[in-house]
Structures are given as structure tokens and as C-alpha cells.
Amino acid sequence: MDQVIDFINVNRDRYIEELKQYLAIPSISALPQHAADVRRAAEWTADALRTAGIPDVRLVETPGNPVVYGEWLGAPGRPTILFYGHYDVQPVDPLDLWITPPFDATVRDGEIYARGAADDKGQVFMHIKAVEAHMKKAGALPLNMKFFIEGEEEVGSVHLDEFIRAHKPLLAADVVVISDSTMFDRGIPSICYGLRGLVYFQIDVRGTKTDLHSGSFGGAVANPALVLAQILAQMKDRGGRVKIPGFYDDVRPLSEEERAEWRKLPFHETRYRKELGAPRLFGERGYSTLERVWARPTFEVNGLLSGFTGEGAKTVLPAVAMAKVSMRLVPDQHPDRIAELFEAYVKKVCPATVELKVTRMHGGKPWMTEFDNKYVRAAGRAIQKGFGQAPVFNREGGSIPVVSTFQEELGLPSVLFGVGLPDENAHAPNEKLDLGNFHNGIISSAYLYQEIAAV
Ligand code: BES
Ligand code: ZN
Numbered sequence: 001m002d003q004v005i006d007f008i009n010v011n012r013d014r015y016i017e018e019l020k021q022y023l024a025i026p027s028i029s030a031l032p033q034h035a036a037d038v039r040r041a042a043e044w045t046a047d048a049l050r051t052a053g054i055p056d057v058r059l060v061e062t063p064g065n066p067v068v069y070g071e072w073l074g075a076p077g078r079p080t081i082l083f084y085g086h087y088d089v090q091p092v093d094p095l096d097l098w099i100t101p102p103f104d105a106t107v108r109d110g111e112i113y114a115r116g117a118a119d120d121k122g123q124v125f126m127h128i129k130a131v132e133a134h135m136k137k138a139g140a141l142p143l144n145m146k147f148f149i150e151g152e153e154e155v156g157s158v159h160l161d162e163f164i165r166a167h168k169p170l171l172a173a174d175v176v177v178i179s180d181s182t183m184f185d186r187g188i189p190s191i192c193y194g195l196r197g198l199v200y201f202q203i204d205v206r207g208t209k210t211d212l213h214s215g216s217f218g219g220a221v222a223n224p225a226l227v228l229a230q231i232l233a234q235m236k237d238r239g240g241r242v243k244i245p246g247f248y249d250d251v252r253p254l255s256e257e258e259r260a261e262w263r264k265l266p267f268h269e270t271r272y273r274k275e276l277g278a279p280r281l282f283g284e285r286g287y288s289t290l291e292r293v294w295a296r297p298t299f300e301v302n303g304l305l306s307g308f309t310g311e312g313a314k315t316v317l318p319a320v321a322m323a324k325v326s327m328r329l330v331p332d333q334h335p336d337r338i339a340e341l342f343e344a345y346v347k348k349v350c351p352a353t354v355e356l357k358v359t360r361m362h363g364g365k366p367w368m369t370e371f372d373n374k375y376v377r378a379a380g381r382a383i384q385k386g387f388g389q390a391p392v393f394n395r396e397g398g399s400i401p402v403v404s405t406f407q408e409e410l411g412l413p414s415v416l417f418g419v420g421l422p423d424e425n426a427h428a429p430n431e432k433l434d435l436g437n438f439h440n441g442i443i444s445s446a447y448l449y450q451e452i453a454a455v
Helices: 002-010 012-023 032-051 121-138 160-166 224-233 256-263 269-276 289-295 335-349 374-387 402-410 435-453
Strands: 056-060 067-072 080-086 106-108 111-113 144-150 175-178 190-195 197-206 298-306 320-329 355-364 392-395 414-416 432-434
Touching (some): 002 012, 002 121, 002 435, 012 032, 012 111, 032 056, 032 067, 032 121, 080 121, 080 402, 111 435, 160 402, 175 402, 175 435, 197 224, 197 335, 224 298, 224 320, 224 335, 320 335, 374 435, 402 414, 432 435
Parallel strands (some): 080 144, 080 175, 190 392
Antiparallel strands (some): 106 111, 111 432, 298 320
């Protein structure tokens, strides 16, 4: 193992240069004009696995973007890891807020800046390099590994459930390993044992055939921008509670034990608030900030569009208004059930003065696991070796739709070992990854395979 770790230390700078190439591919899954780039990223990922010493790698087609599948099964009798990650990235707008271009990865102050640096190419690449170190120095992995790296995570992994159901023998394994989450804080590595689910909608409201002069017609018809605002305003009360009837019916209450554990975590609320630039924090009454984000569901407006928003003033009644909204879900809420409740409520609160269209988009189920299993303990030891510190256990507010599918369809537990940081601007301008965490993450991953091999 010493040789494997030495190899990783010696190659530290090379890894960064290679990662820059990966990050240069604008594999934005949400934008059809990037379809060729998305495929190029899939091929790049497959080549990187081959270079790492996994000869058996191919692209498997789906109705959407291809899955990169690879396997090395040279350790009969040992456990098999199914490694999951994603090579697609989020859109980059607003572009003018990036200090350096999103697909021209740049190192500043020990961090690499680019779209996908943390979410998730950097973290996928970290495992590929850990695999490479084992293959180069030991000529083998300490256990069997299957690689399952997809290209539609950022658009809800819509084809993946079907893919998993259709390829159960191919994906058979003992445990799933994922690095697509964040550490608790700088210097505090963590293992994530819960994710929120998601259900996403677009709401369109139409008031009239076309925009109208607000003097000639204002007062005669409903204003769709205002109607939409009124609809949205009825989604939450002033105490931060979602008002959709039945919304909380299936919410699993937080246990006193879990709350007590979280109170011990080194969370600095004032620092958190200041870093976000928020005048005050806001959320559901009766819960702490971590509880609200990790264990309570929420309704959020993701975007709003209506009327005149250019410079100056224009006296107009907009014909239409549009909002993108989503709800983060917790165990045991079900996206389909919540979607029904939401649609019914929007229809009920929308006045007859406008035409309403509600369109459901992607989503995913929440996930939570017992964290005291042998794989999680193995990951804890590996992180201790790589970061010089034992991890804390946390849940996350984000979603990775496929994790609950791994559990339900394949019966597999997942170990979520993420090395991103909460302030690394995932999905925002100036996304970055701390190169120290990247490096320690490669070392931890190399140890992780060895530790899991021995459970
Ligand atoms: N890496 C994130 C998920 C994540 C974020 C995990 C923060 C833990 C902490 C992932 O790439 C992501 O952004 N997922 C989407 C899923 C959605 C499009 C269905 C999300 O959470 O919005
Ligand atoms: Zn993401």
C-alpha cells in the first residue's frame, strides 16, 4: 500500500493537468446544443478508465445520454464495489460572473475553478486516479470494481431507473460508492447517510392573448404576474411551513437522538449566515438550520419570469407569467404523491381569471440509511488515513435520484464519501474544488478499496 500512496503523491501535479482536460469539455446535459460535448465527456471518461488499467470499458446507450460502464473482476471471492458518478454538468449562466471561463480550468490559491470541478468530474476523476495507482503499483485492485458513470444526473437521471431494472446482473455488487456530495466543512471530512428527494414543476399562467397597454386595460383584466405571485405566496406561511394540504403527512419525524448528534457538530450559524450574505436566516419554525436543510422538506421558487424587465419603464400588462418551482422531500415522502397534492392545490388556489398550466419535470426519491454498517466503518477508516481525521456523519439537502433506486432495485447499500466543500459554488458561477481535498480524496479512495476488500 505504501507504494500506491507514494505513487499518488509523486503524481499530484499530473493529476491536476489531466483533470483540466476533463473539465474543458462542456458536458451540459440540460442544453441540447451540447449533446456532442456530453458524448465527448462520456468517451473521455471511458478512455481515462482504460488508461487507469481497466481494459473492459464501454459506452452503454440509453434513450438519453450514454452510461460509461467498466469492470475489473480480477479478485474472485472479494467484495465488489459499484462505483457511481456523473460526467454531466450544470449550465454556466450567468457567464459574466465567472472570474475565469467555466471550461478553462484555472488554479488559484489551491483551488481549481471550472464547471464540474466539484460536481462531479473532479470527484469521479479522484477515484479513477486511485484505481490507476493500484493498477500501476500492484498490478491489480484489492477487490472487484464496476464503474457506472452517467450523463444525466443534473437533469434528474430520468432514464436510469429503467436502465438499472434492465441491467440487474451487470450491476450486481456488494456496495455502491459515490463521491458526489460535500464534506461537512473545511478540515472536517464526512460521510453522508441521507439525501433529500425532489419534485420539480413549471407553472405557466396566461391572462390575455397578447401584452396590453396598462393604461387602456389595467383594471379590466387580471395581471398574470400578480396572480402568479399570489399563487406562490400561498405555498408557505410566515413560519416557513408549506401550506399544501397533506404535504407533511408522510414526513418521518426527526428522532431526538439524531437531533442531539447534530447539535454536537461544529456548525457556526453566524459564520454560515455571513458567508451566504443573508441579512437573516429563514426556515421552518421549531427546527435548527441543519435540521431544516437535512431533515425537513421545503418548497422553493427556482425562477420567475414575466413582463418588462429591461432598463427604464414600460407601461404594459404582461400576457403571461412563468415560474419554476420545486420541493425537496425527506423520508418517507413520495415524489408522485407530493406531485398530486401540489397540482391539486395550485389548481384550487388559482383564480378563474387566468389560464393555468402545470407541468411536472424531473425528480427523485429521498434516501436514508443506517450508517453503522461495515462498509461505512471501512470508509471511516480510509478517510481517517487520507485526511488524518475521522469523518463526521451528516445528511445533505441535495438529491442524487439514483441512490434510492440502488437500494430498492439492487438491494445495495451506498457509501457517500464526498470531498466537495459547501462553499465551492456547485451549480453557481465560479465552481471550484480544493486541491488538497482532491489529493487527500485520491489517497482515501485508494485506502477505501483496500478497507472494503477486507470487510
Ligand atoms: N452533487 C449533487 C447532489 C448533492 C448536492 C449532494 C449537495 C449532496 C450535497 C448533484 O449533482 C445534484 O445537483 N443533484 C440534483 C438532482 C436533481 C437535478 C434531480 C439536485 O440536488 O438538485
Ligand atoms: Zn449537481
